[in-house]
Amino acid sequence: MNVSLFGNLVLGAALTFCVLSITSYCYAWGQAKGTLVWGRRFYWVSTIFSVGSLVYLFFLFVTKHYEITYVAEYSSSDLPFHYLFASVWAGQQGSFLLWLGWSAILGLFMQKRLGEYEERGMFFYLLVQLFLLFILVKRSPFALAATPMADGRGLNPLLQDYWMVIHPPVMFLGFAAMAIPFALAMAALTRREYKNWVTAAFPWVNFGRMVLGTAIIMGGFWAYKVLGWGGYWGWDPVENASLMPFLGALALTHGFLIQKNKGSLPKTNFFLAVTAFLLVVYGTFLTRSGVLADFSVHSFVDLGINGFLVLFLLTFIVVGYGMLFWRAREIKGPVYSGPIVNQDFNVLLMILFISLSAFMVLLGTSSPLITRLFGQPSNVEISYYVKTHLPIGIAIAFLVGLSPYLFWRSATPYEKIRKALWPAILALVCAVLTFAVGFREGIYPLFHFLTFFALFSNVVIFFRSATSRPVNSGGHLSHIGVSMLLAGFIFSSVYSQEKRLNLTIGEKGEAFGYTLAYKGTEGDLKQTENALIFTVEHKGEKTEARPRFYWSDYSQGYMRKPAIQKGIMYDLYISPINHSRASEATSEPGMLAFADGETKEDAFGYKITFKGFTEPKMNPAAGEVSIAALLEVAGYGVSGVRKPVLTIKNSGERVSPPVELSNGNTVALIDARPDPRQVALKFAGPSVVPTAASQDLVSIEVSKKPLIILVWLGTFLVTIGGIISVIRRSKELPPSKFPIDLTKAETSSEPPKVLTTK
C-alpha cells in the first residue's frame, strides 16, 4: 500500500472514531447512560489514530518519502535528524496535526477526572477535534506531489534551531488545553449548574495559561537569538494570535480565584472561558487564512480551507456566546460588600486591565480587517501597542505590588502599611539609583518604582507562604516572575542602545566601552558555519564573538545570526549587517573593488562612489550583453558621473573600454557582480600608485540590552509558579476514575458522583 493512502486512511479512521465517540457521548448525555463507556472506548481508539497519524508523518520525514508534498516541502536529505521534528510542524497541516495530537492526549487526562461532567464536557471538547480532523482530511499532510521529487526543498534555515523543535509543541499544547475550560463551561451551562465547573476547569486554566506563557517567551527567545533584529517581541499578528488567548486565560485564572473564594463573577467567568478559547480559534483564522498576507512577517498562504476556518470560528462563537446569552439571566452570584480597597476588588481590577490589554491587542491585530469594511485596509504601527500598553503595564505593576497586603485579610490597615514599608523603601532606593545612573525616560521612573515595589512585596509574601503552605505559593511566585518580566521588558527595550560600526580587517571600533576588532571570516560563504570573527575587548578582558553570515540557497539571500555576549547587567548583541569582499583580482596595481553604494574617499586621489548599475543592454544579434557602472566622481578638478561599460560576449570574452577621468587618468569596469552588488574597477594614468588596502569590509550593529536576563528569569519563575498552581488546583478535583470500571458504567443506573467544591 502506498504511504499517502495509508496516512489518509489513518486520518480517516481518526475522524470516524471521533464521530462515533461524539455520538456515544451524545446518547449518554440523554438517558442512555450505558453508551458512556462506548464514548470512552471510541475516544481511546480515535486518540490512537490521531496521535498515530502525527507519528506516521514523522516516520515519513525520517524515511525521506519525498513523493509526499509536505515532506518534500519542509525537509531534504541533508537535514540533520533532530531538525526533522521542526520539519513536522513547519507547515500548516503539520501544525494542525500537532494540535490534534495534543488535544487527543489531553482529552485522556481530562476524561478521567470529570465526574458528572464527562458526557457533556467530552461532547463539546470533541467538537474541536472534529473540526481539526475535517481540515486535515480536506488538506491532508499526506497528499502526493503532482511531480515527484528526488529530494526535498529543505527546511528554512531560520527554523533550523532547537528552539523551533520545542517551541511549537509547547504552543499547541497550550492551544489544545484552552478547549477544556470552554468545553466545561458549555457543559455547565447546559446542565444549568453554574458553580462546580470552576473546580473542574481550574487546573486546566492554570495549565493552559502556564504553557502558553512559556511558549510565547520561548518564541521570543528564538527571535532574539536567531533573527538578529535585536528584539524578542515585534507585535506581529502571529505573536499576537498567541498572546490573546494567553491574556484570556490569565484573566480567567483571576476570575476563578474570586468565584472560588466568594462565589462572585459567575457570568464573567463563563464569558472569559468562552472568549479565551474563541481567541485561539480567531488567532488561527487570522494567521492561517491569508487575510493578513499584506501585513505580516510570516508567510500565510490560503490553503483553500478558509471556508472551514470561518465555519470553525462562527460555530464556536454561536455555540459559546449563544449558550451564555440564553442562560445569562439564571446565573447569579453574591454581590460584594465591604471596603473598596480589598483583595477581591484588586483582583477584579486586575481582570479588567488584563482584558483591556487583550482587547487592545485584538483591535490592533484586527485593524486590517476592520478598516477593510470602510475602505482601504490599514495596519497599525507598532507604536500603537506600546502606547496602549504603557498605562496598562503601570496599572498591572501597581496591582501586583498591592496584592500581598490585601492578601493578609486579618491584618489591620496599620499593620499592612507597616508591612509595606520596607519593600517601599527598598523599591524607592532602587528607583532612585536607576534614575541616577541614567534610566530616566518620560514616565518610566514611576514604572520602575512600581515594578521594584511589586517585586520586593511579593518576595516577602512568597517566603512567608512557601515556609507555611508551599502549595499555595504558586501565585506569589508567579507575581515575582511578572514583576521581573515587566522590569525586563522596560529596561531591555526602552533603554536599549545601538551603534553601527563599519570595519575592515584589523580595524578597531568602539561601542559602549567595548573595543571590537574585525579579524576576518572563517570558511566559505555557502556554509552555515561561516562566521565573521571579532575580538571584543572590555576592561582588559578579551573575548571572541562570531556572528554568522552566510548565503542560503533556500532563502536566496544572506542569513545573519547575531553573536550575543550574555551578562547579568546587560547583553551585548552583535548583529552582522553587511559583508563585502573584494574579488581576487585586486592584487593587480590600479584595481579597486567597490561594494554596493560604497564611497572611497581616496581612490588614487578621487572620491568615488559606486551608485549601482544601469539596465543591462542585450544585443542578441551580436551575441553580447553590456552593463555600465554608475560612478560618482570628484577630485582633481572633476565632479560628475562616469559610466564605464563592461561588455561580455557569448564567447566569454570581456571588453572594458577605459573612461576618461581627468589629467590623463582613466577608469574601466573589469568585473561586475549582481548579488551582493559589487564591481572591480581598474584605474590607470599618472596618479595611479599601488595601494595595499584591504577590501574586506563588514558592517555590524552593536547593541546593549540592559537587564534582558530578567525576561528569561521572570518567565522561569512564572512557569514554576504556574506548575505549583496546577498542582494545587488538581488536588481539588474528584479522584481519578481509572482504570475505568466498565461493568459498573454499563450496568449502573445511579447517577455518577457529584463534583464538590470546598
Added chain:
Amino acid sequence: MKARYIIALVIIIGFAVYGAVSLKTSLTPYVSFAEAKSSPQTVQVMGELEKSATRYDTTAGLLYFTLKDKHGDLLEVSYKGIRPGNFDQATQIVAIGDYKEKVFEADQLLVKCPSKYQGEEVQSYKAEK
C-alpha cells in the same frame, strides 16, 4: 458597592477613548505614491522594485531603491538597515514609513518573494532607529 462600579466604568471608558485615539493615529493606510508624497502621516505603499536603481550607502547604512506602482509612477525609498536577503527576487515590496524631502523613509519593509511551492512568501524587515 456603587463606587466600585464607577471606578471600573471610568477605567473602561477612559481606555476606550484612549485606545480609539491611539488606534486612529497609528493606522497606516495603503495609499498611492502621489498620496504618500502629500500625506503627513505614516502610510504604506506597495510597488514593484525598479532593480537598476538600487544602491547602498555604506557609511550612512542607508539602502535606496525605487518602487514602481501599477500606474507606472515611481517613488524613491530609503531604508536604514540591512539589505533584505531576498530583496532582488522580490516581486512586490511594501514599504511602511513617511515621505520626507524627496524620499520615502521606510521604517519597515515587507518583501514578497515567489516561492517554489507556496506561491508567495512574505518577509518583514524593520529599520534601525
